[in-house]
Amino acid sequence: QQQVKQSPQSLIVQKGGISIINCAYENTAFDYFPWYQQFPGKGPALLIAIRPDVSEKKEGRFTISFNKSAKQFSLHIMDSQPGDSATYFCAASGGRAGGGADGLTFGKGTHLIIQP
Amino acid sequence: EPEVTQTPSHQVTQMGQEVILRCVPISNHLYFYWYRQILGQKVEFLVSFYNNEISEKSEIFDDQFSVERPDGSNFTLKIRSTKLEDSAMYFCASSDPGVKYEQFFGPGTRLTVL
Numbered sequence: 001q002q003q004v005k006q007s008p009q010s011l012i013v014q015k016g017g018i019s020i021i022n023c024a025y026e027n028t029a030f031d032y033f034p035w036y037q038q039f040p041g042k043g044p045a046l047l048i049a050i051r052p053d054v055s056e057k058k059e060g061r062f063t064i065s066f067n068k069s070a071k072q073f074s075l076h077i078m079d080s081q082p083g084d085s086a087t088y089f090c091a092a093s094g095g096r097a098g099g100g101a102d103g104l105t106f107g108k109g110t111h112l113i114i115q116p
Numbered sequence: 117e118p119e120v121t122q123t124p125s126h127q128v129t130q131m132g133q134e135v136i137l138r139c140v141p142i143s144n145h146l147y148f149y150w151y152r153q154i155l156g157q158k159v160e161f162l163v164s165f166y167n168n169e170i171s172e173k174s175e176i177f178d179d180q181f182s183v184e185r186p187d188g189s190n191f192t193l194k195i196r197s198t199k200l201e202d203s204a205m206y207f208c209a210s211s212d213p214g215v216k217y218e219q220f221f222g223p224g225t226r227l228t229v230l
Contacts, residue, residue, distance in 0.1 A: 032217045036159075043120075043207050043221035044159060089159060093217060101147040101171040101211070103161030104219060 004092050006107025014115050019077040021110045023090035026071065031094035034104070035064065035075045038087045047088075048075070080114045087111050118142045120222035122208050128228045129198055137193045137225045139208030148191045149209040149219060150183065152176070159207065165191065198229045 005024045013019045025033075034049035050057045050064040050073065057064045063076040077084055087109045093102040121140045129135050141148050150162040164171040165183055180196045191210075195202055205226050209219040 034218070036221075041223075043223045046218060046220060049218065091159075101149065101164035101166045102217070103149060103164050103172050103174065104151075104159075105161065106159040108158045 004090060004105050004107045006090050006110060008110060009108070010111040010113075012113045012115060013080045015080065015082060017080050017114075019080045019084065019112055019114070020074060021088055021090070021112070022072065022074045023092075023107050024070075024072045025092050025105075027092070027105075028071070029094060030092040030105075032092065032102075033064070033066065033073050034091050035062075036089045036091060036106075038089065038109075044089060077112075080112075082114045082116050085112060085114045120208055120210055120220055122206075122222040122225050124225060125223070126226045126228070128230065131200055131229055132197050135195050135198055135227065137195075137206050137208075137227070139191045139193075139210075139222055140189050141191055141208065141210030142212075142220060143189070144212060145210035145220075146213045147171075147211040147219075148183075148185070149211075150193045151207045151209065151221075152204040153207065153224075154204045162193070195227075198227075200229050203227055203229045 007022050035047045036044035037047045038044045048059050048062045050066050052068050061078045066073045089109045090107040091104040093104045123138045148165040151159050153159045161174050163173040163177045182194045184192050205224040207224045208222045211219045
């Protein structure tokens, strides 16, 4: 119920191409879906996030598409650049009653390589 | 730009020893978190902390773990009796009360248990 399933595990894209990473969740109480970017030896960095009341959010070259009925969301990286080579994690949180702090449930990550 | 800091960057300890990992969250943030990442695996939630008490904890966060905010700036994770399987990267994160879902992560502490 708490899992977030992420695919593919690894992805190679040519420079200038579109990188697409997919995630699916089971817990319908989740109400916040961020994507994190992680470089080797660094902490995850918040990239972009979406709420289930919208179907798409775009920030620069990064777009999240969200399908509430299918319980799926995806990250699209347009005009992919070698500097985008990193591990990308989708995550989800929410659904706790009352206040307090919700922990994030992460997917297993996608190792993205952008070839020059 | 404000950031979460963590010390030490690398901690080596013997099995059975106690370790304390330290974090300084972003100054105006009120929600604090610990996560761990075993090498090559996904990031796993351990515990969240708000208003001087644990808000949520995962199954991983058993009796050997504890958290504390000893003063107005630090947030610590204590592992009482370390095991080999505690070897991992430990990340601290914090979030702003106005946008509490947006969690900002520190650079991590690599814990190696021998």
